[in-house]
Amino acid sequence: MKIPHLKIILFGTVLFAFCPRLMSGEDIVGSEIAPWVPGMLDIHQISTGRGNAGLYIFPDGTSLLVDAGELPRKTPRQTPDRPDGTRPAGEWIARYLRHTLSRELHPVVDYALITHFHPDHMGGISGSQPKAIHGDYQLTGMTWLGESFRIGKMLDRGWPDYAYPKAIADIATRNYRSFVRWQSAHNGMKAERFLPGRNDQIVLQRDPVKFPHFEVRNISANGEVWTGVGRETRQHFPALADVPPADWPNENMCSIAFRVSYGKFDYFSGGDLPGIPQEGYPLWHDVETPVAKAVGPVEAALLNHHGYIDSQNGFFVGTLRPRVWIISTWDSGHPTARVWQRLRSERVYAGPRDIFATDLHPGTRDVVMGIEKLASDRGHVVLRVAPGGGDYRVVIVDDASESHVVKKIFGPFQSR
Ligand SMILES: [Zn+2]
Numbered sequence: 001m002k003i004p005h006l007k008i009i010l011f012g013t014v015l016f017a018f019c020p021r022l023m024s025g026e027d028i029v030g031s032e033i034a035p036w037v038p039g040m041l042d043i044h045q046i047s048t049g050r051g052n053a054g055l056y057i058f059p060d061g062t063s064l065l066v067d068a069g070e071l072p073r074k075t076p077r078q079t080p081d082r083p084d085g086t087r088p089a090g091e092w093i094a095r096y097l098r099h100t101l102s103r104e105l106h107p108v109v110d111y112a113l114i115t116h117f118h119p120d121h122m123g124g125i126s127g128s129q130p131k132a133i134h135g136d137y138q139l140t141g142m143t144w145l146g147e148s149f150r151i152g153k154m155l156d157r158g159w160p161d162y163a164y165p166k167a168i169a170d171i172a173t174r175n176y177r178s179f180v181r182w183q184s185a186h187n188g189m190k191a192e193r194f195l196p197g198r199n200d201q202i203v204l205q206r207d208p209v210k211f212p213h214f215e216v217r218n219i220s221a222n223g224e225v226w227t228g229v230g231r232e233t234r235q236h237f238p239a240l241a242d243v244p245p246a247d248w249p250n251e252n253m254c255s256i257a258f259r260v261s262y263g264k265f266d267y268f269s270g271g272d273l274p275g276i277p278q279e280g281y282p283l284w285h286d287v288e289t290p291v292a293k294a295v296g297p298v299e300a301a302l303l304n305h306h307g308y309i310d311s312q313n314g315f316f317v318g319t320l321r322p323r324v325w326i327i328s329t330w331d332s333g334h335p336t337a338r339v340w341q342r343l344r345s346e347r348v349y350a351g352p353r354d355i356f357a358t359d360l361h362p363g364t365r366d367v368v369m370g371i372e373k374l375a376s377d378r379g380h381v382v383l384r385v386a387p388g389g390g391d392y393r394v395v396i397v398d399d400a401s402e403s404h405v406v407k408k409i410f411g412p413f414q415s416r
Contacts (some may be wrong), residue, residue, distance in 0.1 A: 090144025307335025319380025
């Protein structure tokens with residue numbers, strides 16, 4: 001008897017038997033990264049060689065893009081463009097999002113956030129960037145995203161007046177503000193200033209009732225830091241009138257920091273916050289210390305300021321004491337030798353830890369002793385937190401092309 005669909009049935013059975021990841025979200029080295037499935041928390045640190053870009057997919061599918069950097073110029077200190085230089089970073093990021101979100105989710109980025117107004121986080125302007133199809137602004141970094149997605153809510157540290165500690169009037173921020181104005185007026189985007197202390201500014205949009213143990217807590221912006229109690233905050237910077245303008249807080253010090261919690265799992269991201277004041281500057285230029293007091297221990301953290309010379313002070317490292325550190329690297333000073341020592345030191349905190357970099361510069365390899373102990377020195381770093389937040393893996397995804405192929409898998413690690 002001829003069974004016409006036997007081959008199809010057999011093929012389907014084989015496919016099902018050998019591809020359990022299609023059903024469970026499990027990843028296999030050498031295969032494309034498995035799609036996000038409801039209940040998971042995915043945090044992608046995207047490798048572009050041009051700055052920071054973090055895509056978060058929350059357990060109900062709500063999405064958050066944190067930074068979309070695009071350094072306009074390259075020097076030998078900087079890493080190459082990833083996947084390559086044929087497209088601007090903003091376009092690569094938009095394509096990454098389209099691939100990652102389109103399979104399960106709507107073509108909407110629910111939240112976008114700029115930690116601070118520097119080109120490697122927001123997008124810079126060098127004169128060669130194309131103009132937006134509709135609005136009166138150029139396409140670079142974050143402003144590219146508006147060409148591909150509707151952004152639900154845009155959060156930054158400056159809206160609406162962009163005036164702290166003084167008018168933020170550089171060409172890239174002016175361009176970004178034109179983008180915010182146009183998207184707000186014509187594309188339904190809401191713009192808000194990020195408010196420290198709050199846990200209701202970034203929330204689950206699709207099914208919050210199903211995930212009561214999920215929270216995004218706003219920790220700091222413009223020197224206003226959550227105290228850890230209720231919604232209470234404290235201004236860490238002195239009143240500007242009491243400080244000579246040369247000592248005023250700089251852009252990095254004003255960075256947005258937040259914590260994402262899912263059950264026992266906690267993750268920290270703090271832009272380019274410094275923790276070690278430059279010689280001759282006031283001690284309050286250390287913003288990491290009050291931030292660490294508010295945040296406490298976490299499972300995983302993105303390094304502040306790419307691991308640069310003024311970041312990751314001992315108190316901050318020892319207080320957060322994560323199992324997993326992720327470094328967004330694009331310069332030979334990412335990370336510096338002393339930062340690397342502190343991250344690795346069992347004197348600063350006990351226990352195992354793994355450190356992942358998006359793209360280590362070859363010069364860093366020559367200068368930083370022990371840097372070969374990085375768990376991974378290249379690729380998109382994807383944290384995949386299991387439903388409920390009890391454990392998580394780190395998945396390294398190829399950044400040489402748009403294959404989205406898994407190179408390495410670490411974990412599972414247990415949340416504490
Ligand atoms: Zn930066």
